[in-house]
Amino acid sequence: MDQARKTELKKLAAKVRLGALEEVFSAQSGHPGGSLSVADIITYLFFEKMNVDPKNPKDPDRDRFVLSKGHTCPALYAALALRGYFDTALLKTFRNKTSILQGHPDMKHIPGVDMSSGSLGQGISAACGIALSGKISGKSYRVYTALGDGEIEEGQVWEAAMFAAHYKLSNLTAFIDFNGLQIDGDITKVMNPTPIDEKFRAFGWNVIEIDGHDFDQIEAAVTLSEKCDKPTAIIAHTVKGKGVSFMENNASWHGNAPKEDQYNQAVSELESALAAL
Numbered sequence: 001m002d003q004a005r006k007t008e009l010k011k012l013a014a015k016v017r018l019g020a021l022e023e024v025f026s027a028q029s030g031h032p033g034g035s036l037s038v039a040d041i042i043t044y045l046f047f048e049k050m051n052v053d054p055k056n057p058k059d060p061d062r063d064r065f066v067l068s069k070g071h072t073c074p075a076l077y078a079a080l081a082l083r084g085y086f087d088t089a090l091l092k093t094f095r096n097k098t099s100i101l102q103g104h105p106d107m108k109h110i111p112g113v114d115m116s117s118g119s120l121g122q123g124i125s126a127a128c129g130i131a132l133s134g135k136i137s138g139k140s141y142r143v144y145t146a147l148g149d150g151e152i153e154e155g156q157v158w159e160a161a162m163f164a165a166h167y168k169l170s171n172l173t174a175f176i177d178f179n180g181l182q183i184d185g186d187i188t189k190v191m192n193p194t195p196i197d198e199k200f201r202a203f204g205w206n207v208i209e210i211d212g213h214d215f216d217q218i219e220a221a222v223t224l225s226e227k228c229d230k231p232t233a234i235i236a237h238t239v240k241g242k243g244v245s246f247m248e249n250n251a252s253w254h255g256n257a258p259k260e261d262q263y264n265q266a267v268s269e270l271e272s273a274l275a276a277l
Contacts, residue, residue: 005048009048010215011274011277012043012047012082014243014270017036017244019077019078019091020035021036021266022091023101024074024094026094029095030094030103031074031254032244033253034069034071034072034179034240036240036243038069038075038175041236042076044215044222046083049144049222054084057085060139063141065114065144065145066126066143066145068120068122068148069117069146071104071255072146073105077090085110085111086100086110103118120148123147125159127172128164128167131231141171142173145172145174145175148176148182149196150187158199161203161205161231164205165205165231168229170231173222173225173231173232173233173234174232176196176235176236177212178238179239183251183255185251197233205230206232206233208235210234213238213239243270246266
């Protein structure tokens with residue numbers, strides 16, 4: 001990836017983070033920590049990789065994305081708005097009872113959302129079904145999903161992993177947003193899911209580990225996944241609350257909304273980083 005494009009993606013990711021924070025602050029409800037950690041992955045997929053068209057969001061040949069960790073939808077909504085699926089003004093209506101932008105993705109009402117999700121562990125199963133359908137139908141689309149590292153404590157994730165390997169879903173790529181924290185704290189102390197790499201390999205997956213905030217590494221991993229005859233798990237090492245100093249690596253920001261002074265500080269930090277690019 002050339003430097004100019006990488007810089008553009010960094011700017012877009014900063015805007016996704018700003019949008020996600022605007023949503024959570026406006027609603028005084030939501031999940032900022034994981035939204036900020038997964039922002040670079042979502043940015044890469046929607047602005048660089050996936051074959052999608054905001055003017056034709058139901059194109060049967062489009063690539064699909066399933067946000068299995070559905071509570072981090074503020075990042076997804078911000079990316080969809082910036083990509084042109086709907087007006088960015090809607091972000092301020094997040095979680096309002098009259099808004100289409102609810103606390104978890106809703107495929108019936110939100111353009112660009114390929115699967116309703118939120119009950120942790122189920123999104124990857126849906127992604128498996130979509131990928132299998134593509135195989136059976138002879139379609140060339142690819143399916144991407146993003147899971148939380150706490151989410152993979154759910155047994156259904158491993159049933160889906162077994163399913164994906166059995167049906168040789170080489171068109172499926174799963175990102176594990178490995179920030180090390182969940183709502184109750186350190187994942188290794190709550191219900192240790194590590195070693196994540198060895199577990200996915202044992203289930204028959206191709207496994208790649210990357211820095212989930214490095215666009216070169218994200219791109220290289222996705223490119224490798226396309227050349228493999230197995231489903232691919234990309235274990236993306238990330239920072240919870242990435243880009244906001246007081247949120248980074250702090251589990252208390254998993255599901256808390258910032259107050260006005262905190263929001264202003266967060267926006268100032270992200271805007272300063274954006275201006276420096």
